[in-house]
Amino acid sequence: MVSKLKRILLVEDDPRDVELTLEALGDYNLANEVVVAGDGEEALDYLYCRGNFQDRPNANPAVVLLDLKLPKVSGMEVLRHIRSDEKLKMTPVVILTSSREERDWIESYQLGINAYVVKPVDFHDFVEAVKELGVFWAVINEPPPGSVDRVGKR
Template sequence: MSDLGRILVVEDDPRDVDLTLTALDEYKLANEVVVARDGTEALDYLYCREKFASRPKENPAVILLDLKLPKVNGLEVLQAIRSDERLKMIPVVVLTSSHEERDMMASYKLGVNAYVVKPVDFHEFVNAVKELGMFWAVINQPPPGSAKKVL
């Protein structure tokens, strides 16, 4: 547990962002979180353009991706990531309210690394997000070129 990977949270609902950050904070993972509020912003971040033009060119260690997003939706973001040579290795976790099989199927077909349904129960939600953050930002070895902070 020497380094901490950067987490990109793509989520349009401010309350969900708030709850997610609260959950990540329990493991002190919140500092390295970048929040994109829709699909376009997420792609802007990944391609270092618009307001992210000056950021260091490293990929996040993991992307927590909501599916229902304004403008460009989660599946479209996922497709863009997987069809880009520079981005395709980034681990992507879909974190969604949707229980629907077709969303799950579509996500896995596009090559998602994990599919997590946001639990209604707060404890479960917090646990799920904490575990996700812990696993992908700390335990997992991200592909080379990912942003990491040495602890």
């Protein structure tokens, strides 16, 4: 059924936000394409295939949906790691945050993000935003070399 979907790494510490995001992505059957990391450290473990993720197939996600305010390692630090790593630096990163603060917005663009999305408070708007992000980055966009290409595999 799903022909060419790619993995989404969702870095989000709030389980409610995770549930609502998966709910939104569920409408396009994108929910099972999502790996969830609950903090910055877990996100880095996933990206570097270490810790709990040492056995995962070695390919980068097609997009990282990154929250900024995270326990242990902040989103901004995760972003810095991604952008300074030879193998990861091309991976599309979309900031998905509650923060409208100018300094977050400017700093993350300076670090080379691909998009900055403020989570809408209204649920309808939120569902729309997440759906569009999911469809665009996991379906429409052609990810850089080295990304997961999931043709009919789990």
